[in-house]
Amino acid sequence: MKGLAKNLTAMLLIVCLSFAVACDMSTSSEKADNSTTVSSQSGYNSSDDGDSETEASSNDSGASSSASHSETGDLSDSHDSSDEQSDSSSTETQTSQSTTDDSQSSSSTDDYTPVDPLTEYDFTIPYSKGTENAYEITYSEEKNEYVVTFTAVTEKTVYSMSGTLNGNVVVDVGDDYKFELEVCGLTVTSAYNAPIVALSADEFTLTAKKDTENFVYDRRIDLSEDESAYGSAIYSVVDMTLGGKGSLTVNSTNNNGVHTKDDLEVKNLTLSVNCVDNALKGNDSVTVTSGNLTLIARQGDGIKTSNSSIKYNDDGSVKKYKGIIEIDGGTLNIYSACDGIDAAYDVIITQALETTPTVVNIYTDKYSEYSEEVTAVSSGEYYLRSNTSSYNYSVYYYSSSDASVYTWANATYYTYAKSSGSGGRPGSSSSYYYYYKVDKPSTSTYNKMIVYAYSSSQKVGQATSYYAKSSAVSQNDSYDTLPFTVSSSGISLSGWTNYTTTTPGGTGGPGGMQDGNTDKGDYSTKGVKADNQITISGGTVNIKSYDDAIHANNDVTLESGLSPLGNVTISGGSITAYSNDDGLHADGTLSITDGTIKVTNSYEGLEGTYIRISGGEISVKSSDDGVNGTTTSGTALDISGGYLYVYAGGDGLDCNSQTQKTGMIISGGMTIVVSTSGGNSSLDTDKGYTVSGGFVLAVCPQGMTSEVQNFTLGSGCYSTTKTGSFSASSYLVVDGVVALKMPTNIFNGFAIYLGETNSSITTTSSSTYSFDDNGVYRMA
Numbered sequence: 001m002k003g004l005a006k007n008l009t010a011m012l013l014i015v016c017l018s019f020a021v022a023c024d025m026s027t028s029s030e031k032a033d034n035s036t037t038v039s040s041q042s043g044y045n046s047s048d049d050g051d052s053e054t055e056a057s058s059n060d061s062g063a064s065s066s067a068s069h070s071e072t073g074d075l076s077d078s079h080d081s082s083d084e085q086s087d088s089s090s091t092e093t094q095t096s097q098s099t100t101d102d103s104q105s106s107s108s109t110d111d112y113t114p115v116d117p118l119t120e121y122d123f124t125i126p127y128s129k130g131t132e133n134a135y136e137i138t139y140s141e142e143k144n145e146y147v148v149t150f151t152a153v154t155e156k157t158v159y160s161m162s163g164t165l166n167g168n169v170v171v172d173v174g175d176d177y178k179f180e181l182e183v184c185g186l187t188v189t190s191a192y193n194a195p196i197v198a199l200s201a202d203e204f205t206l207t208a209k210k211d212t213e214n215f216v217y218d219r220r221i222d223l224s225e226d227e228s229a230y231g232s233a234i235y236s237v238v239d240m241t242l243g244g245k246g247s248l249t250v251n252s253t254n255n256n257g258v259h260t261k262d263d264l265e266v267k268n269l270t271l272s273v274n275c276v277d278n279a280l281k282g283n284d285s286v287t288v289t290s291g292n293l294t295l296i297a298r299q300g301d302g303i304k305t306s307n308s309s310i311k312y313n314d315d316g317s318v319k320k321y322k323g324i325i326e327i328d329g330g331t332l333n334i335y336s337a338c339d340g341i342d343a344a345y346d347v348i349i350t351q352a353l354e355t356t357p358t359v360v361n362i363y364t365d366k367y368s369e370y371s372e373e374v375t376a377v378s379s380g381e382y383y384l385r386s387n388t389s390s391y392n393y394s395v396y397y398y399s400s401s402d403a404s405v406y407t408w409a410n411a412t413y414y415t416y417a418k419s420s421g422s423g424g425r426p427g428s429s430s431s432y433y434y435y436y437k438v439d440k441p442s443t444s445t446y447n448k449m450i451v452y453a454y455s456s457s458q459k460v461g462q463a464t465s466y467y468a469k470s471s472a473v474s475q476n477d478s479y480d481t482l483p484f485t486v487s488s489s490g491i492s493l494s495g496w497t498n499y500t501t502t503t504p505g506g507t508g509g510p511g512g513m514q515d516g517n518t519d520k521g522d523y524s525t526k527g528v529k530a531d532n533q534i535t536i537s538g539g540t541v542n543i544k545s546y547d548d549a550i551h552a553n554n555d556v557t558l559e560s561g562l563s564p565l566g567n568v569t570i571s572g573g574s575i576t577a578y579s580n581d582d583g584l585h586a587d588g589t590l591s592i593t594d595g596t597i598k599v600t601n602s603y604e605g606l607e608g609t610y611i612r613i614s615g616g617e618i619s620v621k622s623s624d625d626g627v628n629g630t631t632t633s634g635t636a637l638d639i640s641g642g643y644l645y646v647y648a649g650g651d652g653l654d655c656n657s658q659t660q661k662t663g664m665i666i667s668g669g670m671t672i673v674v675s676t677s678g679g680n681s682s683l684d685t686d687k688g689y690t691v692s693g694g695f696v697l698a699v700c701p702q703g704m705t706s707e708v709q710n711f712t713l714g715s716g717c718y719s720t721t722k723t724g725s726f727s728a729s730s731y732l733v734v735d736g737v738v739a740l741k742m743p744t745n746i747f748n749g750f751a752i753y754l755g756e757t758n759s760s761i762t763t764t765s766s767s768t769y770s771f772d773d774n775g776v777y778r779m780a
Contacts, residue, residue, distance in 0.1 A: 112138035112147050121146070123163035128182065130157025134173065143192050153177050160209075161186045171198040175238075180205040183214040183248070191219040194230035198260075203239045208246030208269055218252040222276070232256030233275070239263045240282075242271060250274070256281055257295070266291055266330070276372070278304045279336070284311075284322040290329040290356050298372045301342045302334035302362065308344040308531060309559040321345050321560070323531070327539070329356035335368035338523050340545065343530040345558070351538030351573065358539025358573075365525035365546030367578075384411050384436040384451065385483040391453040391467055394460045395438050397446035397475070407446060408461040411436035433483075443475040451493075453486050527577065531556045532564045536595070537572040549577035549599070554587035564588075568608070570595050570616065582607050583620065592616045592642065604628050605646065610635070613669070615642040619774050624650035625680075626673065632658050639694070641669040645774045647743055648675050651684040652698060661712045664689035666696055666754070672776055675700040676744055681707040682752075691717055695737050695755035695780055699726065702750045711754065722751045722761040731767045735759045739767060741775030755780075 115137050123146075125135060131153035138147045146167035150159065153173045161169070162184040169188060173179045179201040188195040195216045198204035208214050218233035233252040234242075240260040242248065247270040250257045257273035257280065258264065264282030270292045273279040279295035280286055281304045295302045307322040323345030329352070334340045340362035341347055351358040365371055384393055398406035414435040451470040454460050458467065470484060470491035479496035527543035528534060528550045536550075543549040554566025566587030574596045577583045583599030583606060584590060590608030597618045599605045605620030607628045620626045626646035629636025636657040646652045652673035657663025664685050671694065675682040682698035683689065684707045692714025700708065702723065713719060726732065726749040732740045734753045753761050757780065769777035 111142055112140045112145075115139045115146075121163070121165075123148075123161060123165040123186070126160045126162075128158035128160055130155050130177075135159070139167075140192075145190060145192060147193070150179065150181075153179060156180075158182060160184050162212075163187075165189070168193040169196045171196075171201055171204055173201050175200055176202060178203045178205070180207060182207045182209055182244070183212070183246075184209040185212045185214065187215040187217075189215075189217040189219065193220070194218065194232060194235045196234045197230050198236035198238055198240060201238050203241065204236050205241045205243060206234065206248075208242075208244035208248045210245035212246040214246060214248045216248070216250045218250075218255055218275075220254060222254040231277075232259035232281070234258045236260040236262070236264075239265075241265045241267070242269050243267045244269055246270070247272070252276065256300070257297075263287070265289070266293065269293075271295075274298075274370075276300065278302075279334070281305070283307050285320075286325045288327045288330050288332065291331075293330060293332045293334075295332065295334045295336070296368075296370045297334075297336040297338070298370050299337045301339045302336040303340070304342045305344045307559060310562075324348065325530075326350075327358055327360060328352050329358050331357075331359040332361065334360070334362045335370045336362070336364050337368065337371035337525070338364070339526050339529050340364050340543070341528045342524070342526075343532075345530065345532045347528055347530040347534045349528075349536045349539055349541060349573065360539065360541045362527045362541075362543045362545065364527060364544070367544040367546060380440055381480070382438050382440050383414065383481040384438055385481055386434045386436065386453075387485045389413070389416065389434040391455060391486060392458075392460050393436050393438070394452045394454070394462075396450045396452065396463060397441050398448050398450075399446055400448045405445065407441055409439045409441070410460050411438040440475070440480075443477055447475055448472050449475055451482070451484060451491050453491055526551045527579070529553070532558065533567045533569065535569045535571075536575065537570075539573045541573060541575045543576070544578045546580050548582040548585045549579040549602075550575070551582070551585045552587060566609070567591065569593075570597060576600060577602070579603070583622070584608075586611075592618065604650075605648070611637045612640075613638070613642050613644060614640045615669075617643050619645040620647070622646070622648045622650065624648070625654040625684075626650075626652045626675075628654045628656075629664070630656050632656055634659055635662055635665055637664040639666045639669055639671060641694075643669060643778070644671045645776055646671075646673045646675075647774070648673070648680070648682075649677055651675060651680045652682040652700065653684065655685040655689065657685070658687055661688040661690050663687055665692070666690070666694055667692045667714075668694040670694060670738065670778060670780065671696045671698075672738065672740060672774070673698040673700075674740075674743060674746075676746065677701070678703045680704060683708045683711075685710065688712065690714065691719075691754045693717065693756060695734075695753075695757070697732070697734055697738055697740060697751070697753050697761075699732065699740070699742075699746065699749060699751045701746050702748050705750045708750070708752055713754070717754065717756055718758040719752065719754045720758075720760055721753075722763070724749060724763065726751070726763065731764045733762050733764060733767075735762070737780045739769050739771070739777040739779070741767070741771050743775055 117137060134153050134157060135148060135150045144166060146165060147170060149170040150173055156178045158180040160182040163186060165188045168190045171179055195218055216233050232255050233250045239262045245268055250273045252275035254276050256277045257275035259281040261283045263285045264280060265287045267289045268291050272294045274296040276298050277300035279297045279302050283306045286303050286305055303325055305323045305325055309322050311319045311322060313319045323343055325341055325343040326348040328350050349358065349360060393411040395409045414437045416432050416434045450472050452466045453468045455467050458465050468486055468490045470493050473493055476496045479498050481497045483494040483497060485492045525545060525547040527545035531553045534550060534552045550568060552566045552568045554564045556564055558564055568584055568586040568590045570592045572595045576598045578601045581603045583602040586608035589610040589612060590606060591612045594615045597616060599620045602622045604624050605622040605626045609631045611627060611629045626648035634657060636655045637653060652675040655664040673682045678701040681704040682700035688710040690712045698708060726742050726746045728742055728745045730742050732751055737755060737757055737759055751761050753759060771777050
């Protein structure tokens with residue numbers, strides 16, 4: 001018996017060695033069923049690439065630059081081709097699993113049974129270091145999917161994977177040791193489970209080996225917000241790092257891209273995420289220190305955190321604030337239907353190393369070519385959006401198959417809001433939308449509807465005597481707002497849409513914090529948003545957003561119990577913001593000490609309860625106020641340095657403070673303001689302002705110039721004015737200080753200069769000065 005046991009042991013050893021050699025050979029050759037060719041993965045070679053964790057943390061100076069906007073447009077196509085490659089390399093049974101239905105369990109593994117580890121698969125799992133034989137493979141014949149589960153380890157452990165896995169990977173190794181999975185030309189696809197899940201580890205690292213391409217496909221049905229179902233393609237319960245000098249493509253058909261309940265870090269990696277919901281989410285934090293990231297969130301946020309509590313050390317001191325998103329290096333291209341960056345606490349963008357530049361490009365809502373419709377539809381009522389409030393409205397609902405089945409619903413006035421273009425650039429006209437609410441009956445009983453308008457003397461809810469009516473239109477369960485125009489010839493319908501977040505005109509007081517874009521939806525579509533503070537001290541940030549480009553809140557409740565600050569602080573870097581609403585908005589204090597800021601399109605350019613400008617190069621173009629300090633007491637706007645250019649359709653500098661002569665203080669820097677609206681002022685304050693230093697040139701139409709001239713000059717400061725016709729491309733020159741090329745016609749104009757030099761204002765039709773992009777030449 002002993003001899004038989006020895007023989008069996010020897011035979012088993014030979015089989016194991018043969019399997020190891022086969023795995024080595026299979027990974028070093030091109031596999032017929034894998035679209036990605038990889039180098040030999042027979043094991044971890046320390047002399048070849050060094051420690052994999054060290055590789056992930058090192059700077060890849062040779063990393064390729066990020067794809068351009070048009071190149072990123074091919075990302076969906078590249079995903080599709082990868083899908084085809086993966087599907088074509090799978091068995092027919094595997095291909096049949098690409099479509100899911102509601103009966104499928106998103107995370108159940110009850111029907112998975114253990115399989116022989118010596119069987120040859122389309123994937124390999126070479127051991128690198130740490131605990132050996134720390135995994136098991138199970139298989140579901142019904143789903144034709146494998147589950148590779150890494151189990152308890154006794155030390156820091158690294159495994160590699162390559163090939164094609166139709167199924168998922170589970171890391172459940174206990175809480176005591178770090179675990180790293182190095183992917184080396186791996187494609188993972190699942191229609192039933194999250195493709196990669198880390199349930200336990202001290203920390204989990206997913207590393208893409210240099211010069212390899214790796215793909216993760218989540219083909220499950222929508223899991224909504226149920227975190228127990230692991231609603232992302234890559235999900236971790238513990239801290240997770242994505243790194244390596246290879247590439248990783250994550251495609252989630254219905255869920256999040258990458259999500260961890262704790263901290264998420266990305267470094268070095270070339271990462272592409274295309275998903276429905278949030279592309280990167282770390283409940284506690286998200287940190288990017290290097291790499292090339294393309295993040296597409298077709299209905300969600302690009303990068304998101306959700307916690308805002310405080311983690312303490314044992315001695316009671318603060319260890320860290322949760323909810324922070326920090327970017328310090330790397331190139332990020334973010335395309336999101338909602339917010340580009342949404343932090344539950346702070347956003348920090350910086351560039352500590354010149355060798356690792358920070359570049360962040362953000363496109364939200366309709367400015368992202370990948371956005372899908374995100375709606376917040378009212379189920380029990382409709383909104384009627386009219387061009388006039390002169391009439392009352394009712395809706396006649398009826399059945400198209402039985403005319404005797406009908407009902408009437410009378411609309412009630414709800415609110416009004418400025419239509420797009422209000423308070424706009426020179427030549428635009430103001431108009432309003434008027435919203436009415438009306439009950440919505442069952443669409444299965446009453447599938448058609450007609451809108452009626454009545455004068456004040458006519459009875460509502462009848463079809464005998466009315467002012468105008470619309471044609472018949474079908475009820476709609478996907479939209480809740482019916483826009484129309486009323487005229488003597490009838491009611492002209494504009495097609496269904498969804499109710500927009502609007503602030504009725506006149507609320508918030510003159511110059512208060514108002515929404516300028518009435519076409520945005522009931523969801524946030526800001527570029528960079530934080531519920532406490534936003535700090536930018538370095539890097540390049542380019543934003544094209546349908547809502548505010550940069551926005552800090554102070555009206556939320558933080559889990560820590562602290563009151564949010566709502567501050568935006570800019571101390572360096574380069575920011576270019578194109579916004580359909582505010583450029584930079586702070587519910588608290590907006591502070592600019594350095595950096596270059598260009599707001600190329602906005603409703604209001606810079607807005608904050610308090611605004612402090614002491615440095616930097618700033619240019620603002622706005623359809624309403626250029627710079628708006630909204631506090632009603634104290635100094636709302638303080639300019640002590642830097643360069644500020646404002647071209648505004650409303651007030652240039654607007655101060656709501658009721659504090660006499662110090663609501664706005666200018667003590668340094670150079671400020672150039674052009675306000676084009678006759679009903680607004682270049683320098684608008686209720687109680688006057690003070691100039692004690694620096695230089696100011698302000699131009700506006702005559703009409704509201706009393707606000708401009710309500711100032712106090714400090715010792716050694718002077719003022720001079722000029723009126724007349726200032727035509728486009730003519731020049732205003734303050735001798736020895738500044739020259740301005742007029743950006744538009746102001747035929748009945750008023751110009752004022754305030755500053756430290758006693759100079760006059762002259763006009764000329766030509767100039768030899770070298771002007772900047774704003775048409776300004778600075779002499780002082």
